[in-house]
Amino acid sequence: MAKHLVLLSLAVVFTFSCLAFAYEPSPLQDFCVADTTSSARVNGLACKDHMKVQADDFFFSGLHIAGNTSNAVGSSIKPVNVAQIPGLNTLGVSMVRLDFAPWGINPPHTHPRASEIITVVEGSLEVGFVTSNPENRLITKVLKKGDVFVFPVGLVHFQRNVGYGNAMALAVLSSQNPGAITIANAVVGSNPSIGSDILAKAFQVDKKIVEQIQSKF
Template structure:
């Protein structure tokens, strides 16, 4: 009986693993203390090649600049300063990155997604109205003040807008060394090559002339 029970439990374990083989698969996991990115390497892998440990220094694990306010004098009134593996080579294989978000009064960090990362945002100054859209179209949104935290699940469209009278600042943690960024409007109306006017007109239920006017606005930003 004991042997039969063990075989049954083993079968359940194998079935569970087969049903979700990628459940724990995100960024590459470290197999040593660190794998500082060798940005000079031309080898293409899923991540970045490790620098020779003998060539690693403390500066590979440090980044300076988040104390400086981002320039929000742009069409959106916002600026994201991203600290990913390209800015901080020591993040390679560790599965994390971070960013500073600056938003002027009335400014917006437009709807976007991070295809490879969940984001946790902490407001450190001002107020923000933030939210994300679930796959069924439900909006989860809330006004945040200093010290408040909000999480945006991996891959879901989300946004932040300054709803206060003074500049707003947030610090975000992301669960990938290279979270990626897809701005919804930019991707659809400013892509290269362009998405067909017919596709966009039908998707947004507008006419082709309106699509062309919107596309022209994004073309001027390139």
């Protein structure tokens, strides 16, 4: 019995170790400030000489400034990732500021390398994500100031301002470079375009409808 418990414990430890390293590995030193001048190809960015590291390598200013929401979707996203703070390299975390005009949206999208946790600072947001095939179940909720919601890694999700005033939220993501794939842009706005006959069959609509949508991207 004791032997079985030991084996079970080892299996649990191994499983959680695999999960821990499934995305970004833990750093092996105090920090690895990104050397943006290096052409070395690694999973992340090469490290700057630690003797040349300065406080500004870990600093960003400007998150208090509202973004410009005068666009087709009525929203603005201000990222703070390794591109803005080189000191985030290997630390597995980043954040964004999201601004919304009244009824503005952050269109359905995914982050291929990160889960996301969001909190509303001003206004109210309808948020939601869709589970994977075959259920494709929509899980959605209206958030008010101070509310927090989580989007699991890789799942399609969105936000929409459901108020008549501006809204703002802050989100933290579990990657220094989470990436973003906006579904509409990727599917109907790819370059070169996915064949309209393929999309027509996928969406079960007339080919002319697909071509009309593609012309807007």
